Amino acid sequence: MFEIISYLGLIGVVGFIVVHFMVFPPAKKGIAELKSFPEFKGQWWCFWSSDLGLLGRLDRLAFLVALICLSALFLTGFGPPLLGGKALTGFLLIIHATAAPVFIVCVAFLVFNWAYRCRFDAEDREWLRRLCSCRVFGFLKESGVCCKLAFWFGAILCVPVAMSIIVSMFPIFGTHGLETLFKIHQYGSLLLVLDSMVLLYFVCRASNCCR
Amino acid sequence: MRHELKTSPAAFRIEAYRMLTTFLGVFSLSFFATGAEVGKGLGDGNDGNRSGPIHLITLYDDKGMPIKATHQKPRPVSMKKTCGECHNYEKISKGWHFHSGSEQPPSGRVGEPWVLTDSWTRSQIPISNRDWKGAQKPSDLQMSPWQVMSQFGSHMPGGNYGEMEPDEDDLTVDPAEFLRWPISGHFEINCLACHNADRRQDPSGAALQAARQNYRWIATVGAGLAVVKGVSLTLDDFYDPEFEYKIKTQYDKNLFNADNKVFLDIVRKPPDNRCYFCHSVQDMGKSKEEEWTRHEDIHLTAGMTCTDCHRNGVDHMISRGEEHPDPSDHEKVATMSCRGCHLGNGAEGDEEAHRQGGQLGAPHPKHAGIPAVHFEVLSCTACHSGPSPKEIVGGSSPFSVDDIEDLQAFVTELMLRKNAEDPVSMFLYDELSDSTRDQLEGFDDSPSDRVELQGSLIEDFNRISQGPSIYETERFEGVTLRPITKQLLDKSQPGKNHVQFNRLLLEDAYPKALSRYPLGIVRTARVHQLGLHGKHALVRRLPHIMSPVFKPGEDGKIAPHRMFWPAYWGILKNDEVKAISPAYIKEIAADALGVDDQENQEKINDWRPFTTEQIAEVIPLIKEDFEAMDDPRQNEEIVYLSAGKLYRLVDGEVVTEEHEAAEAYAWPIGHDVRPASQSLGVNGDCRECHNPQSNFFVGNVGLDSPFTGEVETKPMVDFQELDPAYTWAFSFSFVFRPIMKIVVSVACILLSMILIWYVLRALGCLSESASKKLKNPGKGESSDV
Known part of the structure; x- marks a missing residue:
């Protein structure tokens, strides 16, 4: 079941991004300026750039590391069940268990840094009105809002995804509780991955994402 | 020679005479017989009453005649006729216990096989007609149902091979078997072996009848219905059971009531004691x-x-x-x-x-x-069943009387070395009890002395080995330690139970006098024919079944297994090895194998020393015999398998290689389930398995073989299809596990606090906005959230 849902989810999100890209093509200048994430302009991965302060460099580094860890977690966590229908074991499990704490620490750092910039403000009220009036088409056009939404959704998801595994290592829950925790981890991770894909997409294309 | 009997006129005449008399007998008696066909299946259902029916029944013999207490020459009880009166014998005979001899029986999960052992040919062959990987089919070894029964009949429930009398036109069967079947009778399904709750049910007595080839009498004796005198095995091939009465059946007349009915304490659910045999x-x-x-x-x-x-x-x-x-x-x-x-x-x-x-x-x-994730990669039994993971599986066990191979030599060696101030012998002598020392001093090798001293020494050896480590560098300086002993020496810790280590040390100190008996091994009732009492009791040690070996089962989950290393002579063809009958090998290569017919193999069923030179001698002998007999296998390669290795003869030299066909035969352990408090990892103690020294992963499994010399072992992880580096790294990572828990928890708390903070701010903004709207409807503007 998890495999099917995962495949459907991944296909759905990729499909959504493609369709969104075609229906709402980005501005002519290509990847546009990001007011909230000025460091993403140009060579944003150059966290050693001389025009950055220590916090800025750490921020970029954390983002890069989080991205790498998320990729590793995705490949190791979803690879065995999706490709072979097997449980995660062996060296993949070691990689997974090593990347996970690094990822969560980076995410905590990034959320701490970005939360203020990604807060919803008065200008974002319009999406709420559109959402409430079921004008989803217009709502989706607002990349900035979608970006913020994806950011907060991802931040929220990180907590159950990480804690479901940590809690299962303590003698608290019984067999079925542990199985439930594992399912929370599985499905939470799937949502987190899908959300991260959407977030990355919007971050890359948004011109007025956050301020 | 064999085929001469089959086709001889004498045999033919006897067969014809037998058939005629049997036909006449059955025909004349059939008027009186109340056969099994009547009412078949009557007792298989349930009339809705859950109380078990009383079995006060008439017993029938294999001719379908009711058995009476007053009969002068009664025949034994036939289960097929007696139980078949009300139960569907044919349907029952397709059951799990009774169908393995049939063509293509269902395999199911791999299970315990029959094991054909022969210490002279250094063979231990897993045998099953089911498609269990590694098992040889009886037909591969040209074993007829009769031979299967002869080998393994003591622990068979009957039916199956016991009723597979060959067709008369079957030319592949030894003609002598045609003569033996009517004498011994069919080994019908022994329903009473399981369903008789009477405490007098005697499986050992039944097994004795199997050993005597009194198959027809097994159920009768097993249930204690009669005393049987006579041995089919010793009767002449031309003995006629229809007209001669050399196997006497004497029923216990007290069991029969006035109607000649007998009460049998039959239960639908067999008692555990019946299963245990x-x-x-x-x-x-x-x-x-x-x-x-x-x-x-x-x-x-x-x-x-x-x-x-x-x-x-x-x-x-x-x-x-x-x-x-x-x-x-x-x-x-x-x-x-x-x-x-x-x-x-x-x-x-x-x-x-x-x-x-x-x-x-x-x-x-x-x-x-x-x-x-544990529930996906481990079976329940991995943590709950069988013995806990051991440091050595296939090492050595507490001493028993048989472990002193030559008492006189041991006494002489001990005393001589003690007098020569050998530190080990001096230590051992000092550790012996006073009475044992007195017996040693006065030992004169008389039978009574031997028994007494052996008992005392074993008692003392076990006391010493169960104590703290006896190893001291100076004490064992002059002793050559085996690799496995050295391996344990590195792990030796004060305060730990050193029984295995101490035994290995003593064995190494007196290599000629003390036998090296594997540790972490078990014997099973069927394979080692346990539970036979009296004269026919056996002390079988082969095969050396190791337990527990943690390896993946057929479902891919790691489970504890019992395991042994098949060893046999075989034909290598298409990368598969078909075993050759040990009896045949023993016949043609007796000298090369050092066969001594005077020795009672049943009692000394253990590995005999073996060398690759002997392999080099035996293989050409087999080849020569194949050629002389024009055997269709003469052009195939002959090999010997043992301890995971294939031994081939290449240009006169014995070459060894690892081969899939030589892999260990293993089957999962279901029992004995331990209490939850003794399960592995109870209370979340990860380090019980996840530590670099854990026996679950790095316990040693012996490569058990008859070859003399150094004992080799393989780490458990090799059987688990896991990378040793991975298991080490994963176990080592548990050192950092507490730190990881703290770091992730702190990160999650920080994340939660930020989220809660912004949720509260959002609520505050919404509240503020709502207040403004109340004051100035239509002008409410919110600040940032």
């Missing part, structure tokens, strides 16, 4: 004196019986506790497995067993602190 395991790690400390399966201790889980209908297809049984039976037996019974959680379950909610009020395990 064939399904017992003896842990050789415990001396006979310690047997009382052995624990029973927790389910049985709690009052359950074998048949609570291993149930069957009239077809006798007993459920085997499989988690994923045959889909057709899935719903019926879904709860009769560990998970099915213990993990039922009602309608929410995603498996049939879970939906049924378990059974028998089985407690739901907590598994507290054990991440769910």
Whole structure:
């Protein structure tokens, strides 16, 4: 079941991004300026750039590391069940268990840094009105809002995804509780991955994402 | 020679005479017979009353004649005719215990095979007609049903091979067998072996009849209905059972009532004791004196019986506790497995067993602190069943009387070395009890002295080996230690039980006098023919079954297994090895193998020293004989297998290589289930398995073989198809596990605080906005959230 849902989810999100890209093509200048994430302009991965302060460099580094860890977690966590229908074991499990704490620490750092910039403000009220009036088409056009939404959704998801595994290592829950925790981890991770894909997409294309 | 008998006119005349008399006899008696065909299946159903029916019944012999207490020359009871009166014998004979000899029997999960052992040919061959990987089919060894029965009849429930009398036109069968079948009779399914709850049911007595080839009499003797005198095995081939009466059956007349009916205490669910005769395991790690400390399966201790889980209908297809049984039976037996019974959680379950909610009020395990991935990669038995992981599986066990190979030599060596101030001998002598020392000093090799001294020495050896480590560098300076002893020496820690280590040290100190007996091994009732009492009791040691070996089962989950290394001579063809009968090998290569017919092999059934030079001698002998006999196998390559290796003869040199055909034969352990408090990882103690020294991963499994010299071992992880580097790295990572828990928890707390902070801010903004709207409808503007 998890495999099917995962495949459907991944296909759905990729499909959504493609369709969104075609229906709402980005501005002519290509990847546009990001007011909230000025460091993403140009060579944003150059966290050693001389025009950055220590916090800025750490921020970029954390983002890069989080991205790498998320990729590793995705490949190791979803690879065995999706490709072979097997449980995660062996060296993949070691990689997974090593990347996970690094990822969560980076995410905590990034959320701490970005939360203020990604807060919803008065200008974002319009999406709420559109959402409430079921004008989803217009709502989706607002990349900035979608970006913020994806950011907060991802931040929220990180907590159950990480804690479901940590809690299962303590003698608290019984067999079925542990199985439930594992399912929370599985499905939470799937949502987190899908959300991260959407977030990355919007971050890359948004011109007025956050301020 | 064999075929001469089959085609000789004498044999033909005898056969014809037998057939004629049998036909006339049966025809004349059939008027009186109330045969099995009447009412077949009458007793298989249930009339709705749950009380068991009383079996006050008439006994029938194999001719279908009722047996009376007053008969002068009564025949033994026939189960087929007696039980078949009301029960569907044919249907029952297709059951799990009775169908393995049939063509293409269902295989199911790999199980315990029959093992054909022969210490002279250094053979231990797993045998089963089922498609179990590594097992040889009886037909591969040209074993006829008669031979299978002769070899393994003591622990057979009857039916199956016991009723597979060959067709008269079958030219592949030894003609002598045609003559033996009518004398011994069929070994019919012995229903009473399981269903007779009478305490007098004597499986050992039944086994004795099997050993005497009195197959027709097995059920009668086993149930204690009669005393049987006479041995089919010793009767002449031309003995006629229809007209001669050399095997006398004397019924206990007190068992018959006035109507010549006999009460049999038949129960639908066989008592555990009946199962035990064939399904017992003896842990050789415990001396006979310690047997009382052995624990029973927790389910049985709690009052359950074998048949609570291993149930069957009239077809006798007993459920085997499989988690994923045959889909057709899935719903019926879904709860009769560990998970099915213990993990039922009602309608929410995603498996049939879970939906049924378990059974028998089985407690739901907590598994507290054990991440769910364990349930996907480990079977329930990995943590709950069988012995705990051992440092050595296939090392050595407590001393028994047989372990002093040459008492006189040992006494002489000990005394000489003590007098020469050998530190080990001086230490050992000092550690012996006063009475043992007195016996040593006055030993004159008389039988009474031998028995007394052997007993005293074994008692002392076990006391010494069960104490603290006897190793001291100076003490064992002059002793050559085996690699396995050295390996344990590195792990030796004060305060730890050193029984294995101490035994290995003593064996190394007196290599000629003390036998090197494997540790972590078990004997099973069927394979080692346990439970035979009196004159026909055996002390079989082959095969050396190691337990527990943690390796993946057929479902890919790691489970404890029993395992032994097949060893035999065979034909290598298409990368597969078909075994050659040990009896044949012994016949043609007796000298090269050092066969001594005077020695009673049954009593000395253990490895005899073997060398590759002997292999180089035996293989050409087999080849020559094949060529002389124009055997179709003469052009095939002849090899010897042992301890995972294939021994081939290339240009006169013995070459060894690892080969799939030589892999260990293993089958999963279902029992004995330990109490939850003794399970691995109880209370979330990860380090019990996940530490670099854990026996679960790095325990040593012996490469058991007859070859003299150094004992080789393989780490457990090799059987688990895991990378040793991975298991080490993963175990080592548990050093950092507490730190990881703290770091991730702190990060999550920080994340949660930020989220809560912004949620509260959002609520504040919404509240502020609502207030402004109340004051100035239409002008409400909110600040940032």
